[in-house]
Structures are given as C-alpha cells and as structure tokens.
Amino acid sequence: MPVPEPDPVSILEALHSTPARRYLSAEPIPDEVIWAILDAAVRGPSGGNRQNWGWVVVTDPEIKGQVAGWYREGWDRAYGSRREQILAAPPTADGLTRQSFLAAEHLALHLAEAPVWIFPVLRRAADSGNPRLGSSIYGAVQQLILAARAYGIGATLTTLYAAHEAELRPLLGLPDDALTMGLLPLGYPVRGRWSQPRRRPVEEVTHWNRWGATRERS
Numbered sequence: 001m002p003v004p005e006p007d008p009v010s011i012l013e014a015l016h017s018t019p020a021r022r023y024l025s026a027e028p029i030p031d032e033v034i035w036a037i038l039d040a041a042v043r044g045p046s047g048g049n050r051q052n053w054g055w056v057v058v059t060d061p062e063i064k065g066q067v068a069g070w071y072r073e074g075w076d077r078a079y080g081s082r083r084e085q086i087l088a089a090p091p092t093a094d095g096l097t098r099q100s101f102l103a104a105e106h107l108a109l110h111l112a113e114a115p116v117w118i119f120p121v122l123r124r125a126a127d128s129g130n131p132r133l134g135s136s137i138y139g140a141v142q143q144l145i146l147a148a149r150a151y152g153i154g155a156t157l158t159t160l161y162a163a164h165e166a167e168l169r170p171l172l173g174l175p176d177d178a179l180t181m182g183l184l185p186l187g188y189p190v191r192g193r194w195s196q197p198r199r200r201p202v203e204e205v206t207h208w209n210r211w212g213a214t215r216e217r218s
C-alpha cells in the first residue's frame with residue numbers, strides 16, 4: 001500500500017503544535033506509515049553517528065498487557081496516589097495541569113489500546129554511568145514524534161514502566177547491554193488538538209553568556 005500523503009505543515013508550525021497526545025483511538029496504523037515514521041526518526045543525531053540504537057515496534061497484545069500493568073503501577077506510585085491533591089492545585093506555568101493530569105491518567109488506564117508502541121532502545125547503555133547517554137537518542141525520538149504528527153498520529157514519550165526494565169528486557173528479547181529509553185504509544189488522536197504546548201516564557205529560561213543574564217525579547 002502507498003504511504004498516505006503527510007500533512008504539509010511547516011517545520012516551525014509542527015514544533016509549535018505537537019503536544020503529548022494521550023487520547024488515542026485503537027484504529028490500526030498501516031505498516032507503511034510506521035516505516036515512514038521510523039525512517040524519519042533514524043535520520044536523527046547520535047554521538048559519532050554510532051547509531052547504537054534499535055526501535056522495537058510492539059503490536060502484540062500479550063506484551064502490551066504485561067507492560068501496561070507495570071506502567072499502571074508506576075502511574076499509581078508517581079501520580080495516581082496524589083490524584084486529589086494534583087486536581088485541586090491551581091494552574092502554574094510548569095508541572096501537570098488538571099487537564100494534562102486527566103489525559104495522563106487516561107493513558108495509564110488505556111495504554112494497551114494504543115495500536116502501536118515503539119520502544120527506542122540504546123545498546124551499551126544498560127550499565128552506563130554517562131549522564132548524557134540519552135542525548136544519543138532523544139533527538140531521534142523527537143523526530144519520531146514530529147514525523148508521526150505529519151501523518152496525523154499522536155504520541156507521548158513515556159517512562160513510567162521503567163521500574164520493570166529487568167523483566168521487560170527478556171520480554172522484548174533485548175541484548176544484555178541494551179536499555180529501553182522510553183515507550184511511545186502511537187495512535188490517531190480522538191480528543192484534544194494540535195496546539196501550542198504551554199511552557200514558561202522563553203525570555204525567562206534563556207541566559208546570555210552567563211547563567212542568570214536574561215534579557216527582554218526585542
């Protein structure tokens with residue numbers, strides 16, 4: 001089957017309108033589209049262009065069911081147990097809003113329904129103490145998210161399953177030195193919009209030559 005025409009959205013528009021998408025339909029994603037998305041992702045950067053990565057595409061309901069339980073545990077521990085407190089908190093420029101909490105909760109409860117999952121995996125990472133290790137894959141991961149958006153597919157970079165990495169490794173048949181760097185559930189969004197993510201103002205987080213030397217934007 002031919003790959004459907006991607007949305008001709010400009011790069012900058014896509015950068016400004018690709019939030020986490022967590023309400024996803026179970027509608028299948030054609031393999032051709034998965035290939036096109038991953039082919040864009042692997043154009044991303046890695047140290048020395050070593051590309052010590054692998055991309056595990058999961059559609060198997062048994063694997064999903066197992067991992068979804070682990071994810072749910074992580075969700076309950078990190079956020080679910082503070083549900084009332086988070087929902088009652090006033091909105092701020094950072095942290096989860098009420099809306100994003102509810103969306104993240106929805107994903108935690110419906111993760112297995114996302115038709116395609118992708119685990120970005122790094123080799124020689126399992127025992128690495130390098131604090132910048134992730135920089136050799138997260139550029140490519142963001143490319144994956146943006147490429148998915150071009151095909152109308154939403155994604156979220158997630159990590160709440162990660163306390164079970166030791167059990168996940170044999171489940172996915174990963175080499176001993178490999179580490180999953182995230183889990184991206186992909187699907188066609190059923191709720192929400194492609195809209196500008198809420199962030200602290202760029203002037204507040206930009207430092208000119210020295211930390212603390214902020215400027216007004218001209």
Ligand SMILES: Cc1cc2nc3c(=O)[nH]c(=O)nc-3n(C[C@H](O)[C@H](O)[C@H](O)COP(=O)(O)O)c2cc1C
Nearest residue numbers: 018019020100104107156157158159160161197198
């Ligand atoms: C390292 C990392 C881990 C994340 N883990 C999760 C996760 O486990 N579950 C989830 O729903 N979102 C997860 N997120 C998504 C963030 O919550 C999201 O990027 C942030 O709230 C901004 O969302 P927005 O772009 O929609 O504004 C993660 C993001 C990053 C970068």
